[in-house]
Amino acid sequence: MVISFKQIEEKLKTEAKRLLGESQVSIVLAYGKGYDENHPMPYVARNPSDVDNIVFNEYCNYNLARYLVRYPAGTKIAVAVKAADSRAVIQLIQEEKVKREDLVLLGIPVYGMKNPKTHEIIDGKTTGGLYNPVLYDILLGDEVHGQAIQSPYDVLAAYESMDKEARFAFWKKEFDKCIRCYACRKACPMCYCDPCFIDQTKPKWGDKSPQSHGNLMYHLTRFHHLAGRCIDCGECSRACPVDIPLYLFHKKVAKACEEMFGQAAGMSIEDKPALVNFRVDDSDKFLE
Amino acid sequence: MSFEPKILGIACNWCTYTGADLAGTTRLQYPQNLRVVRVMCSSRINPSFIFRAFQLGADGVLVGGCHPGDCHYNTGNLYARRRLAVTKKILEFSGLESGRFRVEWISASEGNKFAEVVTEFTEQIKKLGPQIKFKISQ
Amino acid sequence: MLKKTTIDKLPELAAALMEKGTLVAPIKEDAGFNFREITDAKQVDLIFHNTIISPKSAFFPQMEDFVRYQTGKSILEAAPVELNLKPTFLFGVRPCDVKSFQIMDIHFSGTGVVDPYWQKRREATTIFGFAFDMNEAADAAEFYHTLGIGAADPEGSDIFMVRKDDILMLKVITPKGEKLMAGLSFPTDASADEIKYFDDYIAKGHDYKTRYTCVDTEAIAREFESIFDNSDFWTKISDACLSCGVCTFVCPTCYCFDICDETLFSQGTRRRVWDACMFTDFTLEASGHNPRTKVYQRLRQKVCHKYSYHIRKYGVISCVGCGRCTRYCPVNIDIFSIVEEAVKAKWYKRL
Ligand code: SF4
Ligand code: SF4
Ligand code: SF4
Numbered sequence: 001m002v003i004s005f006k007q008i009e010e011k012l013k014t015e016a017k018r019l020l021g022e023s024q025v026s027i028v029l030a031y032g033k034g035y036d037e038n039h040p041m042p043y044v045a046r047n048p049s050d051v052d053n054i055v056f057n058e059y060c061n062y063n064l065a066r067y068l069v070r071y072p073a074g075t076k077i078a079v080a081v082k083a084a085d086s087r088a089v090i091q092l093i094q095e096e097k098v099k100r101e102d103l104v105l106l107g108i109p110v111y112g113m114k115n116p117k118t119h120e121i122i123d124g125k126t127t128g129g130l131y132n133p134v135l136y137d138i139l140l141g142d143e144v145h146g147q148a149i150q151s152p153y154d155v156l157a158a159y160e161s162m163d164k165e166a167r168f169a170f171w172k173k174e175f176d177k178c179i180r181c182y183a184c185r186k187a188c189p190m191c192y193c194d195p196c197f198i199d200q201t202k203p204k205w206g207d208k209s210p211q212s213h214g215n216l217m218y219h220l221t222r223f224h225h226l227a228g229r230c231i232d233c234g235e236c237s238r239a240c241p242v243d244i245p246l247y248l249f250h251k252k253v254a255k256a257c258e259e260m261f262g263q264a265a266g267m268s269i270e271d272k273p274a275l276v277n278f279r280v281d282d283s284d285k286f287l288e
Numbered sequence: 289m290s291f292e293p294k295i296l297g298i299a300c301n302w303c304t305y306t307g308a309d310l311a312g313t314t315r316l317q318y319p320q321n322l323r324v325v326r327v328m329c330s331s332r333i334n335p336s337f338i339f340r341a342f343q344l345g346a347d348g349v350l351v352g353g354c355h356p357g358d359c360h361y362n363t364g365n366l367y368a369r370r371r372l373a374v375t376k377k378i379l380e381f382s383g384l385e386s387g388r389f390r391v392e393w394i395s396a397s398e399g400n401k402f403a404e405v406v407t408e409f410t411e412q413i414k415k416l417g418p419q420i421k422f423k424i425s426q
Numbered sequence: 427m428l429k430k431t432t433i434d435k436l437p438e439l440a441a442a443l444m445e446k447g448t449l450v451a452p453i454k455e456d457a458g459f460n461f462r463e464i465t466d467a468k469q470v471d472l473i474f475h476n477t478i479i480s481p482k483s484a485f486f487p488q489m490e491d492f493v494r495y496q497t498g499k500s501i502l503e504a505a506p507v508e509l510n511l512k513p514t515f516l517f518g519v520r521p522c523d524v525k526s527f528q529i530m531d532i533h534f535s536g537t538g539v540v541d542p543y544w545q546k547r548r549e550a551t552t553i554f555g556f557a558f559d560m561n562e563a564a565d566a567a568e569f570y571h572t573l574g575i576g577a578a579d580p581e582g583s584d585i586f587m588v589r590k591d592d593i594l595m596l597k598v599i600t601p602k603g604e605k606l607m608a609g610l611s612f613p614t615d616a617s618a619d620e621i622k623y624f625d626d627y628i629a630k631g632h633d634y635k636t637r638y639t640c641v642d643t644e645a646i647a648r649e650f651e652s653i654f655d656n657s658d659f660w661t662k663i664s665d666a667c668l669s670c671g672v673c674t675f676v677c678p679t680c681y682c683f684d685i686c687d688e689t690l691f692s693q694g695t696r697r698r699v700w701d702a703c704m705f706t707d708f709t710l711e712a713s714g715h716n717p718r719t720k721v722y723q724r725l726r727q728k729v730c731h732k733y734s735y736h737i738r739k740y741g742v743i744s745c746v747g748c749g750r751c752t753r754y755c756p757v758n759i760d761i762f763s764i765v766e767e768a769v770k771a772k773w774y775k776r777l
């Protein structure tokens with residue numbers, strides 16, 4: 001089966017036009033033209049006439065769930081979601097940041113998405129092992145079946161084979177590159193806090209200057225805040241201008257959470273986020 | 289000179305801190321390396337406290353709370369158990385020796401257990417040596 | 427005076443410069459190239475398009491320490507951090523980035539209020555400009571030509587370099603460059619053919635088009651002023667913007683900083699670190715009031731500062747078209763498309 005990006009684009013346009021035309025939603029979060037083909041952008045259609053600007057191709061990686069919390073509660077929004085993006089929406093519903101009834105999910109079943117800098121296929125890094133949206137109202141295409149599914153945790157093999165000294169050296173080197181532009185948290189659909197802990201001054205959790213210790217504090221705490229909530233879209237790593245592989249750490253934490261708490265983030269709107277939940281019979285082994 | 293580790297203890301007011309008191313009043317011997325901070329409940333512990341403690345030079349961090357089911361606020365330690373489990377994993381994934389962080393449930397009547405845990409943990413940290421990975425060098 | 431050497435002799439040239447002082451040059455890192463202080467002459471790599479972070483960091487580092495103090499002690503015991511600079515060589519700077527230093531000079535010394543840190547670093551530094559490779563296509567993100575900067579513009583450099591296959595030609599531009607070159611023994615004199623190639627290359631640089639034809643600065647400033655209150659326009663423009671710090675941190679002409687006291691136990695340092703108008707807390711006041719709470723207000727500030735206020739105040743655009751903000755923006759917001767959008771086909775023609 002081959003994905004037809006053009007076909008998805010057409011369907012996206014048709015549905016967006018219909019939903020806006022019938023006033024079912026006031027905005028459609030989709031993808032639009034950028035300064036060239038390889039660089040499309042997140043795009044907000046507000047009128048049926050905007051719909052012509054919508055595009056969809058293999059570089060439309062952006063997780064549009066990121067933008068949902070920007071609109072006032074009650075805004076009716078249609079949002080285009082790929083597999084991981086739909087999990088972000090589910091997670092946001094669990095966290096009561098958005099309401100299911102305010103959303104129309106335009107599901108995009110797709111694989112073969114590419115990194116615009118390297119043109120490499122990034123499914124293994126970002127789809128959370130899924131090609132079909134977990135939740136949708138309208139599916140823009142046919143469900144993907146038969147395509148080899150990579151486990152979302154496969155890419156961890158090299159990292160997991162490191163001993164603790166190597167792990168420490170690896171992350172020290174990576175975190176030392178960080179320029180504290182905060183693109184990672186700003187691209188992340190789950191980082192919606194205002195203010196973020198790292199911007200707080202009373203107490204001050206970490207220094208503002210981009211030195212090892214402040215960087216370590218920022219990243220470890222952010223990993224912690226994303227535990228059980230990260231839905232493996234990979235946007236943090238893709239946004240990073242210095243290519244820090246944050247996704248490795250997030251995946252590792254996600255894997256541990258899945259093993260301990262028996263639930264992956266953003267898979268069902270019935271779930272509660274793992275860390276604002278407990279079971280009386282949770283094992284003390286977690287702490288060993 | 290032998291290495292005397294600095295250990296931060298964070299103990300909940302209702303159980304572990306009271307247990308520590310009991311250990312004191314019954315004159316149980318345990319190493320002096322622990323400095324205890326009292327919090328109202330183990331669920332009050334922000335994981336960043338632990339990262340920060342290591343950055344500021346703690347060689348080990350010991351968290352104490354009520355036994356699951358006994359929390360003064362009913363469910364605080366049940367949330368804390370999950371949260372601190374994640375903290376432990378994050379420390380481990382970042383490359384810190386996982387033995388430097390420990391969570392124990394110690395009730396108000398378990399003065400003995402408090403002394404034992406502190407003795408054992410201090411020994412363990414002594415074996416691990418000074419913590420330099422997170423410590424901020426000036 | 428045109429000198430030359432070969433690319434494979436680059437380590438020797440680097441070593442010679444390192445003997446005379448500090449060499450800052452592009453090196454290849456995991457994510458791309460960056461200017462770094464060179465510790466091993468072999469690291470210098472000139473086969474690059476442009477760096478991720480602009481070379482402004484050579485004069486305006488992301489973190490600059492001012493004073494060290496101890497809490498609880500008198501301020502009189504606080505010690506200012508002295509800059510003891512060796513002669514510095516900033517090697518391989520693209521013409522658009524060289525131009526950015528002149529724009530930054532306006533703020534750090536030109537208005538009469540002199541920033542000693544910037545000034546000292548500027549004075550200590552000899553700039554080796556480096557022409558773009560015109561055999562390769564211009565990057566889709568950049569538009570320096572639109573702003574009147576040639577791909578091989580020697581203006582502002584002390585020594586200007588052009589690469590022809592494996593030959594590196596170096597031309598002295600300023601007395602500072604001349605003095606340095608006189609003390610270097612091994613670049614040899616270039617031949618008459620090479621001199622011609624060099625001069626032609628510089629001239630050709632002005633025909634090497636990047637995206638658009640030229641612009642009228644006054645017209646742009648006027649257009650932006652007229653749409654300042656058009657929040658629909660700005661909201662649309664910023665629909666995708668994440669309000670992160672990438673565009674300002676990689677930009678060669680963004681100069682905002684924050685001064686913070688960072689204290690550990692009783693030892694503290696007062697230092698400045700880069701700040702960005704795209705950050706939520708950039709305009710947060712002590713009262714808790716924040717005049718720019720919306721993303722569009724912040725993006726408007728960034729664009730209008732460069733393309734409107736700066737023109738009105740100092741007569742020049744505060745942008746050199748290096749394309750970094752566009753290239754590294756996680757959602758591909760293109761600053762020049764915003765300018766285009768704002769002035770609506772009144773004066774520009776798409777190439
Ligand atoms: S942490 Fe990264 S991978 Fe996880 S949800 Fe946020 S942006 Fe996506
Ligand atoms: S890092 Fe933590 S505090 Fe900051 S935005 Fe993300 S979740 Fe919120
Ligand atoms: S995006 Fe990259 S450089 Fe920027 S703050 Fe995040 S990790 Fe650091």
Ligand code: SF4
Pocket residue numbers: 666667668669670671672673674704751754755756757758759
């Ligand atoms: S324009 Fe791009 S780089 Fe700049 S703040 Fe917005 S998203 Fe970040």
Ligand code: FES
Pocket residue numbers: 300301302303304328329330331353354358359360361364365
């Ligand atoms: S009160 Fe002791 S753990 Fe909650």
